[in-house]
Structure formats: structure tokens, C-alpha cells
Amino acid sequence: MDYQAPERDAQFIMHDLFQVESVWSEIPQLQDISPDVVNAVLAEAGRLASEVMLPVNQSGDAEGCRWKDGEVTTPAGFKEAFKQMADGGWLSLCGNPEFGGQGMPKSLGCLIEEMFWAANSSLFLYGSLSVGASLCIDAHGTEAQKRTYLEKLYSGQWTGAMALTESHAGTDLGIMRTKAEYQADGSYAITGSKIFITSGEHDLAENIVHLTLARLPDAPAGSRGISLFIVPKFLPNADGSLGPRNGVSSGSIEHKMGIRGSATSVIHYDTAKGFLLGAEHQGLAAMFTMMNYERLSVGLQGLGATELAYQQSARYARERIQGRSPTGPQNPDKAADTLLVHPDVRRMLLTQRAYAEACRALGFYTGMQLDRAKFAADAQAAKIGELLTPVVKAFLTDRGVECALLGQQVFGGHGYVQEWGMEQIVRDARIGQIYEGTNGVQALDLVGRKVMRDGGQTVVELIAEMRQTPVKSNWQSQFDAACDRLAATTESIVRRGQKDPALPGAVSVDYLDMMGNTLCAWMLGRMAAVAPADDFGAAKIATADYFFQRILPKTEGLAAAIEADSDVVMKLPEAAF
């Protein structure tokens, strides 16, 4: 397997599509980031992905993680590769400069995370959870907590984990049972069990910082009675060195469909010492700082799968000879033409390619909103960022699985055997639709919470921005129609949803799909509009043409399906299922 980080495409998105230098030049903390620096950072990240992370991807899947007596051994080579990622400063890229972070913009981070996810999802998961944990501690921790944990997390000396799920409480965190009891020293004693804890135990770092949700004795019932605690595997001494082993341990690891190099633990808390992070009973809101980061990041995992699958299948299609072109032999001196002469093979490749390019731009755009919110206190950008987070998480991971399946399909029978690695991409990508809130939960967050709570106003504002930025002129009227369709569907859902509480959940997945595809058209149409007059630009235009003609029309069918009442899903009695 081979992977070439999409550097040229990333540069095009930053410099030509969004002209980030002019955006960043107005933000004091970012104004010194030159195009040269950015391009060097991208190149170095790409090198790490291709040369360090990718080589242990297939072997990590084959070997998997091993659990023995509470200790987890990661696959051969993971420790060395993780150390290179950490030593290269990749876990501190967007971190707080006060505590050793590099303070780079999230948008740039999105392009880089994609590369790491593509090259080795299992390995980067250990990093992604560290970044998320450090973000959460930075946002909600005391000065002392930040001093104790951030630098260690940024350097990869310690790693992070998020502990939410219990065996009976997945999506529904309100019914969790893990409890926290006040201790005389101001800490808390945590008791209970969590499941599905990614990076909950492993051998890549000397300490693991579990951000753990638990319930205080006086907590109100439900999700408003949950507090967040820092529960380190080893208790830090005052000087930052490792103290005694804490009562938090791995009971076993899961045997999973994919991401087998990532250890997923059952974690037992046996009166483990925990430190309150943020305010009592406000734990879920604090945890959302981490979750929102992870959701965006997991979306980029889906994008990484799309790009990886595309690169493999495009190469295979260029090299494999099989059958003849419908217009007559193209390589008459060979036994057959390449797979690329077959229109349906091209359809499969163009779908992957269009989604990779569109989703990359969409992820970057979302990162830009978070940058504006963070660095320029731009409330409107924060709102758009919040709206788009579930879209990026769900739409990009849905496309990740779709495109991994398409890439696998291009290989025919060779895609089904383990040797070529295509089936691993499918298995690895599949988790993206499930963890960090299933994609159904993301869709409900989008429609049930974000669209319904402001009567669709934020979507209306986003559509207004979409209409103001020109797409390539030959697609403008079709794009305007797609915007009209999205606006009308949004209005219809808000109107009907006010009377029918089941409606948002009944149509949410189709709506998210429609919005995602409309946003992709926007990104591709804009990229085609600013494409340079060379081969690179011509390919951008051809890819946009494909999307506008072959994929965007499918939103017509989605709009029609969304017009159905909730009754059509709700009326079948429970006993009939």
C-alpha cells in the first residue's frame, strides 16, 4: 500500500480557494504564519504519514493489540511511530502556547489530521484523544491542572482518553452509574465500570489521563447530574513526576471489526482518585469541548479513508488491464485495456475523488469557523461551526465508508482478500459512523437541536453565504436551485417539526445527507471557479462537472422523501417489529 499526502490540493484550498493569508493577517496570533511555513508544515506532516505511520498500518491490523493481566501491548512499530509523531510536535500543533502548544489554526490542523487518519487510523487515534483531552483541560481546568497535564499531553509523554460509555448507557449518558465521592483532600473517589474506552490502556506512553464522567452523591438525575473528572493512571507528584498507580485499570479489550491496532478497553474504577474538571454537575457540557473536537476529527478520519481508498483504487485502475473500451481497443498491442476505459470504473473513482476534494474543503471551512470563533471571538462563525460539526462528523464518515466500499469494489475479488489492504480500509472506516455519537445522533443533533432551536435561522444564514460566493458560472443556476431546495426543506422541517415532535428524528438522516451534498457542491463549484488554467485546474473542473451532473441531482429525491410525515415511521406497533 502506498499513500501520497494531498499536499497540492491542501495548498490550493488554503491559498487559492480560501486565501487564508488574508484572513490570518487580520488575527494577531496568526498573522506571522507565512505560506512558506504552512507549506513546509504540510510537507513534513505528509512525510510522517507516508513514511512512518503507513508502514505499520496493515501489520498493525494483522497483529492487533494484546491484553495480559491488565496491560496492553500495541502492535510492533506503534511505539516508535507514535514517538516520532509526538517528538515532531504534532500533538501540540493547535495547543495553547502558554503551556507548550504551537497555537496553529485549527483549519491547518484539519488538513494534517486527515493525513494521519489516512495513513494509520488506529495509531492516530491515540494522538487524537490526547489532543482532545488537552483541549478540554485547557478550556475547563484550573491553572494548576493545566500546568500538570498540558505539557505532558502535548509532548506525548502522557496520552488522553475519554470515558463516557457504560454497558447500559451509550448514547443515553443520563442513566450512567459510575459514582464519585468527596474525599477529605478535595479529590474524589471514582467507582464503576466503563466500556469502549479507546486508548484507555496501552504501552505508548508512561501515563494515561482518563477524562471520566461520573455522578456525585447529591447529583440531580439525568444528564444534568454528571460531573467530569481527571483520573490519571499514575497520580502525578507535585514536581510532575509519576507517583503511585491509581485504581483505574483495563479489564479486557474488545475484538473489533477494524481499527485493531487501537486498544478499546473495559475500564474499571476501584475507588480511583479523580480530580474535578470544571464545575460540579456541569461535566457533560465540559466534556462536549472534547467531544466536539473529536467529532470534527472523526469526520476527518472518514475523509482520510476516502482519500486512501481513492489513491489505491485509482492506481489499480491505471495498472490493471482487463476488458476493452466500449469505443474499441485503446491498447491494441496488449491483451486488454486498463480498467480506466470502463465508464463504471470511472464513476466509482470520480465519486471517491469528488468527495475527497469536497470534504477536504468542507473540513477546512469548518476549521476556519472555529478559528474565527477562537481567535477573533466571532459569534457568527461559532454558530456556523456548531451547525457544521455534526454534518462533518456524519457526512464525512458516511462518505468514508461509501468510498472505501467503492475503492474495494474497483479491485474486484482482489479487494475482498486481505493482501491488498482494501477490506481493512472498509473495516477501519466503519467505526467512524458509530463512535463519538452515532451518525443518527449527529443527524438528530443537527435537526432536532441546531435547526429546530433557532427555527432554521443559522441554516438560512449559511445558505445566504453560499449564494454570495460564486460557483463556476455554468453551474450557478443549478447550484441556486440546490440552495432553494435546501432552504425550502429546512423551512418545511421547522414548520412541521413544531407540531410533530417525532418529525425531526424521522427525517434527520436524509436531511443531513442533503445538506452535506449541497455543501459539497458549493465547495466543488467554488474550487472550479478559481481553478488555474492547467491540468490541475482542468481536473478540478471535470470533478465538479461530475458531481453537479451525477450526484447533486440525488438531493431532489431526498427532498421528496423528507416531505413524508413522521407517522410513516412511527405507526408500526412495537410488537410488529
Next chain:
Amino acid sequence: MDYQAPERDAQFIMHDLFQVESVWSEIPQLQDISPDVVNAVLAEAGRLASEVMLPVNQSGDAEGCRWKDGEVTTPAGFKEAFKQMADGGWLSLCGNPEFGGQGMPKSLGCLIEEMFWAANSSLFLYGSLSVGASLCIDAHGTEAQKRTYLEKLYSGQWTGAMALTESHAGTDLGIMRTKAEYQADGSYAITGSKIFITSGEHDLAENIVHLTLARLPDAPAGSRGISLFIVPKFLPNADGSLGPRNGVSSGSIEHKMGIRGSATSVIHYDTAKGFLLGAEHQGLAAMFTMMNYERLSVGLQGLGATELAYQQSARYARERIQGRSPTGPQNPDKAADTLLVHPDVRRMLLTQRAYAEACRALGFYTGMQLDRAKFAADAQAAKIGELLTPVVKAFLTDRGVECALLGQQVFGGHGYVQEWGMEQIVRDARIGQIYEGTNGVQALDLVGRKVMRDGGQTVVELIAEMRQTPVKSNWQSQFDAACDRLAATTESIVRRGQKDPALPGAVSVDYLDMMGNTLCAWMLGRMAAVAPADDFGAAKIATADYFFQRILPKTEGLAAAIEADSDVVMKLPEAAF
């Protein structure tokens, strides 16, 4: 894992929807099959599936097949379960009564194959290839060949395999290299290597009958120079007993994404003795007898996955409590409501359910066409059967993967771990889209061959039949519109395809999807029209309502996408991929 064969639904399809007794009563060979016999056969097949085949499904996946020195060991329990399937007469069900077959109609066979595929795809594969091989020998063999092979294949004493693919020649069989040389005794010496040979070596039967494609010395180039040979693992003596070991052997088995209980071999032919089956150079046409059977059967494999995933996820959704209904608590005395209160969970279940019911009826309908063609020499039915074979193969396996993914999604994180078996259904179902001709090849067969060669005439005739059989009255106008849409799209493809040779391949997958969904609407609409006035009937109507409102509208988007030129997929230069 648990599986309840859909007996009631199968009975409804036979007796109420298609009233097969009145069809069969006009066919001498079938007129004695009473409803009681049919229902008893269904019940017995269901029992075998649930009680014998299912219990070794997950264990078979975990254990897999082992290869050592050319011998393959199947997972524990496979031998005993296969023997029960064979001893029960299930491999001879539709076989030729002259040689020990039971002469039952294919349509009934479709309902039964679905059950076996659902319960254990890996195990039934060994059976499916035996049935296909016996069909091919029955159609093209000499009297002596039929006498030698059929009874043994029907009884499961011997099994079948089909050997087409070579490492450089998958879809493109014309470039295969395995050669056959004339021998003085009238047999042929076969030399070469094949890959991806399902059931090519195993320990379930005393002999394996390889139907092998090879090229004679004087053969014309391409696919018109391929001959078909019977190459048994052990050469039969004149009395039918096993003679010497033949020069055909397994070089290795594949490590696959799924169907791990099914052994997929590299097969080496070392001047193996082969016997010509059918005429010289006509091998591909003869092999198509087997391939067409396997294509229909593989479609039913997809249906089996859909039904299995539906049953597991419906049960999980009934039992798992998580979250609250959008209309307020339904089980206020419990910590949470069941998953079934969530509209999007219902969407995922109803999609699986609607496709299971529609595809079952569509498979049965297709089987009926083959029955009419075989027993009543009905040329029109033969044409419709040919048209529908690629649709059933591709559409049902596409839905199999889609529905397995939906079923897995209902389980959340529990769907991603191996324990619950949901991820195995996905991995097992995935092969259906790839083998026996990828689904892209099926779509090209449908559009490039079957639609284009008669100018869409057969589709027009099928649509005429669709219009003549009433669907439930409230959906009649929407169904008529869907028929109009399919007719107009067919006409458009034929018209444009005559000038543009790349067009059929460019739109074929979307067209097959559109046709499949329109046929599903037909089946569900008809079932709703004849549904009894009880809970069973009410569920049929609710399922049809869901499909007409939430899924059928998506064909509008497909129709719009199909209007794109082939240029949109063909113009990107090869070097740009």
C-alpha cells in the same frame, strides 16, 4: 444470534400474492404439489437453517478454514451440518427426477435458499456450487456424464466448483491461459492455474467436481475460444466408485474479509484429466447455465443477509432501553424507553424490513419466470427471467450490504465488536457484490446487453405487466408515475446509447438501482393490496407506506442523474487519476 425463518411471509408470497397453486396446476410436472407439501417443505428448511446451520455460523467465522499440504479443513461442525443438509435432500430439491432430483420449482427453491444463506452463508456456498454444477451437467452433459455425476452431486456425496478466474483474468475471461490438450482416450489434459475457486478444496465430501474453463490448442482467441471441462478431484471408475487422484490440487487458500468458513483456493491443474462438457469452444455459453443459477442464488444470499440483520436489530431495538421518546417517556417506570421509540431507529429497521419483504417477493417472481420457461417453454417468461437475473444479483446484494450496515448501526458500539455477530453479517454479505460477476458487471449486462440489444423492448413489456397488476389503491398514481419514469429513462438510455457507446456503462449502476427500487415498489404495493385484515396485513401495509414515501422518491434523483452524458465520466484524462 437467533434466526427465525420467515415462513409466514413465504407462504403469503406463494399463496396470496402469486397464487402459485393455480399457476402450478396448469403444469403437469408441478400440479401435484399441494399447499400442505409446500408449507411442510418450508418448515423443514427453516428448522434446518435455524437449528443446524446457524449454530456453526459465528464459530465458523472465528475458526475459519485451514490449509495444510493441499488439504483443507473446514471449521468444526461444518461436516455434520453439511451432511444434514445433503441427507435432507436439499441439494436435489430442483434437480432432474431422472437422476434422483426432486423436480421442485425454482421459485420454491428461492425461498429456501434464502433461509440457508441467512443462517450460514459460508456453509451454504458449498451447497450452492453443487446445485449449480449439477444444473450445468444436466443441461450440457452426455447421458453418461449425467449418470456419473448427477446423483452424487444431488446427494452431496460429491460437491461442485466452478473454475473461471485466473490471476490476470477476472471479468475478462477472454484472456485466460489455462490450456486443454486432446488425449488419445478422448479426454483432455488440463494445465494451468485458477484463483478464487470457492469450494475448490475442502473436507465435506469425498470428491469435488471442478467445472473448468480452458482453451484448446486450435481455439480462436477471446471468449469464443473457451471450452468447458469436468475435472474431478478423483477420477470416477465405471461403477461410480472413486478411482485415482487427478492432477488438480489446492495451492493455498485466501485470507478474506468474510465468508471465512468457505475455503477459497488457488487451484493448480497439472495435466489433470478433464472431460469435455458440451461442445468445443462453446464453454462460456455452457458455463452461463451455472453462472445464471449462481447469480440468482447470490442475490438470495444478499436477501438472507438483509433478513438476518433485520431480525437481530429488531430484537435488539425491542429490548435495549436507551433515551426517551420525542413525545415523552413511554416506560416512565424504567430508566429509559426502548430504542424503538426513536424515529431514526425505526427508519433503519423499516428500510431493512421493506427490502427483505420486497426482495423476497422479487426473487420468487424471478424464480417463477424460470419455472415457466423450464416447465412450460414460455419464451416470454424466459426473456423476463434473463432480464431480471442481473437485477436480482446486484440489487439484492447491494441491499444486503446496505441492510447489514443498517442492522449493525442499530447496535451502536455493540455492532462493531465481534461478540454480537453484526459485523460478521457485513463482512459476509460484502462478497455478494463482488463474486459471480461484480455488480458493475451485472449492471452492464442489464443495460449494455439486455436493454440495448432489443431497444428496451423487454423492459417495456415488463412495465406493461407492472401497470396491469394493481398496487394498493392509494399508491396507484405514485406507482404509475414511477413506471412512467422508468419507461422514460429506459427510452432515453436506448436513444442516447445508440450514438454513444460509453453511455450504457456510464449510467448502468444508477439505472439498475432505479429499476430495482421500482420493482420493490411493485412487490410491496401488490402485497399491500392483498394483505389480510389482521396484524400481519396491517404491517404489510405500513411497510409499503414507508417504502412509497421514503424510498421510492429517491428514484427521481436517479432519473435526473442518468440524464448526464457519458462525457462527464469519460473526459478526465487517464493520467489525472
